Amino acid sequence: MTTADKSMGLALRAVRTLAESDLLDRVGLRKQVEKALYNGTRDGFRVAGAAGRTFAAAQKLGRPARQKKTKPRELFDVTPDEDQQMLVEVTKQFAAEAVRPVAQEADHHSETPKELLEQAAELGVTILGVPESLGGVVAERSAVTSVLIAEALAHGDIGIAVSILAPGAVPTALGLWGDAEQQAKYLPAFTEDNAPAAALAIVEPRPLFNPLKLDTTAKKDGTGFVLNGVKSMVPRAKDDELFIVAAELDGSGPALFLVESKTEGVFTEPEPAMGLRAAETGRLILENVKVPALALLGGGDLAVYEECIHRSRIAWCALATGAAQAALDYLIPYVNTREAFGEPISHRQSVAFMISDIGIETDAMRLLTYRAASRADMGRTFAREAALARRLCADKGMKIGSDSVQLLGGHGYIKEHPAERWYRDLRAVGVMEGALLV
Amino acid sequence: MATVLSIEEMCWGDVGLLLTMPRQGLGNSAIASVATEEQLKKYGGKWAAMAITEPESGSDSASIRTTAVLDEKTGEYVLNGEKIYVTSGERADLVVVWASLDRDIGRAAIKSFIVERSNPGMKLDRLEHKLGIRASDTAAFRLEDCRVPKDALLGNPEIDTKAGFGGVMKTFDNTRPLVAAMAIGVGRACLDETRKLLKKAGVEVDHVAPAYTQHAAAARLQQMEADWEAARLMALHAAWMADNKQPNSVQASMSKAKAGRVCTEIALGCVELAGTLGYGEVELLEKWSRDVKILDIFEGTQQIQLLIIARQLLGKSSAELK
Numbered sequence: 098m099t100t101a102d103k104s105m106g107l108a109l110r111a112v113r114t115l116a117e118s119d120l121l122d123r124v125g126l127r128k129q130v131e132k133a134l135y136n137g138t139r140d141g142f143r144v145a146g147a148a149g150r151t152f153a154a155a156q157k158l159g160r161p162a163r164q165k166k167t168k169p170r171e172l173f174d175v176t177p178d179e180d181q182q183m184l185v186e187v188t189k190q191f192a193a194e195a196v197r198p199v200a201q202e203a204d205h206h207s208e209t210p211k212e213l214l215e216q217a218a219e220l221g222v223t224i225l226g227v228p229e230s231l232g233g234v235v236a237e238r239s240a241v242t243s244v245l246i247a248e249a250l251a252h253g254d255i256g257i258a259v260s261i262l263a264p265g266a267v268p269t270a271l272g273l274w275g276d277a278e279q280q281a282k283y284l285p286a287f288t289e290d291n292a293p294a295a296a297l298a299i300v301e302p303r304p305l306f307n308p309l310k311l312d313t314t315a316k317k318d319g320t321g322f323v324l325n326g327v328k329s330m331v332p333r334a335k336d337d338e339l340f341i342v343a344a345e346l347d348g349s350g351p352a353l354f355l356v357e358s359k360t361e362g363v364f365t366e367p368e369p370a371m372g373l374r375a376a377e378t379g380r381l382i383l384e385n386v387k388v389p390a391l392a393l394l395g396g397g398d399l400a401v402y403e404e405c406i407h408r409s410r411i412a413w414c415a416l417a418t419g420a421a422q423a424a425l426d427y428l429i430p431y432v433n434t435r436e437a438f439g440e441p442i443s444h445r446q447s448v449a450f451m452i453s454d455i456g457i458e459t460d461a462m463r464l465l466t467y468r469a470a471s472r473a474d475m476g477r478t479f480a481r482e483a484a485l486a487r488r489l490c491a492d493k494g495m496k497i498g499s500d501s502v503q504l505l506g507g508h509g510y511i512k513e514h515p516a517e518r519w520y521r522d523l524r525a526v527g528v529m530e531g532a533l534l535v
Numbered sequence: 536m537a538t539v540l541s542i543e544e545m546c547w548g549d550v551g552l553l554l555t556m557p558r559q560g561l562g563n564s565a566i567a568s569v570a571t572e573e574q575l576k577k578y579g580g581k582w583a584a585m586a587i588t589e590p591e592s593g594s595d596s597a598s599i600r601t602t603a604v605l606d607e608k609t610g611e612y613v614l615n616g617e618k619i620y621v622t623s624g625e626r627a628d629l630v631v632v633w634a635s636l637d638r639d640i641g642r643a644a645i646k647s648f649i650v651e652r653s654n655p656g657m658k659l660d661r662l663e664h665k666l667g668i669r670a671s672d673t674a675a676f677r678l679e680d681c682r683v684p685k686d687a688l689l690g691n692p693e694i695d696t697k698a699g700f701g702g703v704m705k706t707f708d709n710t711r712p713l714v715a716a717m718a719i720g721v722g723r724a725c726l727d728e729t730r731k732l733l734k735k736a737g738v739e740v741d742h743v744a745p746a747y748t749q750h751a752a753a754a755r756l757q758q759m760e761a762d763w764e765a766a767r768l769m770a771l772h773a774a775w776m777a778d779n780k781q782p783n784s785v786q787a788s789m790s791k792a793k794a795g796r797v798c799t800e801i802a803l804g805c806v807e808l809a810g811t812l813g814y815g816e817v818e819l820l821e822k823w824s825r826d827v828k829i830l831d832i833f834e835g836t837q838q839i840q841l842l843i844i845a846r847q848l849l850g851k852s853s854a855e856l857k
């Protein structure tokens with residue numbers, strides 16, 4: 098954290114404390130201060146994109162490197178193979194021992210501890226999409242593996258899971274769709290120590306956002322492009338050194354562009370939200386940002402863009418599934434121990450049946466998510482499956498978040514228990530596009 | 536698994552018809568899961584209906600009143616009681632009847648007996664008129680001193696209070712995914728038809744654009760498809776576990792609960808989307824809506840499934856969680 102960042106953070110906190118005090122109401126100042134707070138966070142906290150490193154091509158490959166497709170299984174099979182099982186076990190343990198215990202603090206301070214991010218990087222979970230020849234750790238591209246990892250991390254906490262996994266979306270996209278030059282320039286940094294924070298920025302701040310109809314534009318300018326627009330809910334925006342930005346390419350449709358944070362005209366500002374607070378969401382503002390021809394990812398192919406949208410939806414479904422399972426695991430012992438009217442509350446059907454429903458829908462969410470990911474790995478169409486998984490995970494995930502609070506009663510409303518965090522975080526699943534990839 | 540898939544296909548055509556097909560009845564499943572070699576030889580290949588439900592005993596099947604008394608002289612069991620809602624009771628060759636050897640002992644004393652349909656002690660009272668699945672007959676019987684040979688008792692004749700009810704209930708772990716598959720077949724028929732009708736009306740689901748940027752009917756259809764797909768995967772999963780000898784009691788009940796409720800919602804939702812065209816008898820949507828409802832009732836209602844799931848997830852006995 099630079100000194101400037103730190104002071105900005107302190108300032109923001111000071112303004113917030115002010116807004117929360119009832120002193121304002123007593124002296125009739127609330128309106129003005131709230132306005133100041135709004136404008137303050139809008140403009141006063143806008144900063145240039147992170148100073149960032151210089152991405153330089155180490156070696157140039159003749160052809161882009163791609164991970165092998167996973168050996169397609171003959172049938173849809175939900176049992177993880179041995180490698181997956183191992184990676185998932187380690188991640189689960191990490192989620193239980195390292196993530197969950199700090200989740201409330203991370204949420205409260207809107208920041209994921211740096212050491213935690215470093216430990217997660219050591220697990221390799223952020224570079225599952227990097228081809229081995231470019232320093233990656235897994236030979237095969239498997240959306241299912243990414244889903245299992247995301248699910249396991251989200252069992253610890255969704256906000257922290259986003260913080261950890263979001264940078265991985267960029268190397269994953271480069272691994273899938275980058276050309277040789279893009280890979281040579283950008284991928285090596287992700288496999289080194291001190292890998293950069295990075296983000297896939299798709300969603301824009303407006304109602305009924307549709308990823309196929311973007312307000313952000315990219316106009317041809319000589320051999321390069323000029324980008325303008327605002328992206329929303331970008332994980333760790335202020336620290337990100339590299340963005341993949343979705344923009345409408347000269348009226349020919351949406352496309353993905355690589356944008357370095359230190360490019361002129363790149364700004365970020367905090368955009369704290371209901372949940373995902375550990376992921377320090379922010380806006381990315383592009384004002385006449387000039388990028389070279391090299392920035393265009395996947396040749397501007399619409400199919401690539403749509404695939405990116407579907408893969409991102411699957412990732413959010415995986416997070417929802419992980420959190421839903423966490424809620425179930427937390428609620429069972431709670432309702433069995435908590436007593437009311439002389440017996441455990443779980444002896445009442447209206448309580449017990451809510452548990453059954455959470456069990457049923459968690460299974461439903463998981464199976465739809467696995468199926469979408471497994472079709473992606475099999476090289477089949479998966480737009481429909483990803484969309485159905487998203488629909489179900491958005492609806493049922495939210496219901497599970499809400500029921501978790503309900504089943505704990507007043508205690509569910511208090512931050513001592515994770516239920517209120519699930520309530521806030523699970524709302525994101527129906528709202529988010531982009532940010533993560535499987 | 537193969538059975539789940541073929542039942543889904545059959546019920547895409549018609550559930551009522553599937554239920555009237557010989558030798559697929561619940562009675563056959565019961566025989567297949569507990570019969571001895573000799574019983575299999577004697578009864579295999581015959582069509583067996585199942586008679587558990589009584590006028591005063593449905594969900595609480597342990598409370599049945601039909602009794603079976605061993606007549607030591609003839610070596611026969613003598614059955615007395617009343618059975619209702621016996622699917623295919625009229626046309627099957629055999630009826631598997633649940634009866635108690637000793638009503639004071641409770642569930643452990645309940646045994647199943649194979650009764651030949653031609654047995655003069657089992658009298659057909661009436662056939663019900665129903666909301667749907669009208670192709671399938673639903674019979675009521677009176678058992679009046681109905682005599683069956685000793686070897687008509689399925690499974691262990693001893694009253695083992697420790698083993699309890701588990702044994703008989705095991706049959707249902709296998710059949711619940713099958714009932715789920717029936718619902719899934721009807722659900723698919725409804726969705727296929729509605730997709731066609733909406734397309735003619737100019738509405739198609741776009742799986743790339745978010746639901747809320749589309750026609751409300753498209754959004755609804757997509758949401759129903761999501762629930763349908765989930766129900767289907769859950770039934771396949773439960774069946775797959777059974778095929779692989781993994782305990783699947785929770786998954787079996789989950790699949791039936793999910794399929795029963797969402798496929799009913801789907802069928803009724805499709806009628807609403809299709810308007811009077813769906814409501815009228817010209818299309819089959821109204822019929823499917825009537826048919827599908829039974830699948831959330833027989834072989835354990837929605838609530839009973841939730842009860843079974845909750846008990847297992849929470850580790851509760853039936854005394855603690857009633």
Ligand SMILES: Cc1cc2nc3c(=O)[nH]c(=O)nc-3n(C[C@H](O)[C@H](O)[C@H](O)COP(=O)(O)OP(=O)(O)OC[C@H]3O[C@@H](n4cnc5c(N)ncnc54)[C@H](O)[C@@H]3O)c2cc1C
Pocket residue numbers: 446561584585586587588592593594595619620621622623665673829832833834835836837838839842857
């Ligand atoms: C067309 C048709 C075919 C059938 N075929 C057969 C067949 O072949 N063989 C056979 O044996 N039976 C058959 N049945 C009977 C069927 O299995 C029963 O109707 C069903 O199990 C419910 O029992 P019930 O009707 O007595 O309802 P009840 O048990 O009286 O239930 C009424 C309501 O109370 C709820 N309820 C009951 N207990 C609880 C509880 N503990 N907690 C919460 N809610 C509860 C139920 O969910 C239901 O909503 C058939 C029924 C029909 C309509």
